[in-house]
Amino acid sequence: MITGFAITIVACAVLAAVWSFVLSARNREPSKALLGALAAVELLLVVQLIIGVVLLVGGERPGSIATYLAYLIGCLLVLPVGTVWALAERSRSSTAVLGITCVAIPVMVLRLNEVWNGATA
């Protein structure tokens, strides 16, 4: 794991979350710009998956390979599923749902980092 890259993802996801909650508080539906920001975070997560797999192939080992892969792949699913759920009914709540899904990303990336540094579960 490249720590700097993980920190970048966490920072971007937190910014997107704050942006979502501000928009929701101002009674706005999700804007195209906000959805673009989420797409950017998702892209970073895909890059993280590629980096993670390359490091594994290169012989580095996390605390638990299964848990590591579960987090690596699992965190890719959160934003798309959350976005589908959010956009099924457009309101200020949709924007809050996007914020909630963004909050889940830093948590998962931090756990991923712990597993990479030797935690087993």
Place this chain on the structure above:
Amino acid sequence: MAQPPKTATGPGRVLVAVYAIFALAATSRAGVQIATKFHEAPVAYLLSALAAVIYVLATFALARSGETAWRIALAACAVELLGVLTIGTLSIFDSAAFPQATVWSVYGQGYLFIPLVLPVLGLLWLRRTAPRPQNPIDRPVG
């Protein structure tokens, strides 16, 4: 004709999103615990799995509209509140039985106490969306 309760609209959608994340987290955690070290603390890990099932159930029940879904959601949220209070208390006073953290250990401390707040919010939301007759005339008298 009763109006079907709609739990998955407005703020309810945010609630479903939070529940879904906890369903994912609890299911994965319980899955890993049971698959890799079940023998270490079978009771704790089974309770962990029970928590996961309840989160999944609550997520789907809240995401659907209708009286049956509403009742299932009510049961799930009630059991969840009972569970987090029971396991939370047990994990403090009998920590030997819970060597590894579960979602409900110390009232969900490892999850920012969200597991403690979530069922309360769920129950409040269910009370607001409770099934009721469409107009007062339908209400049975006495």
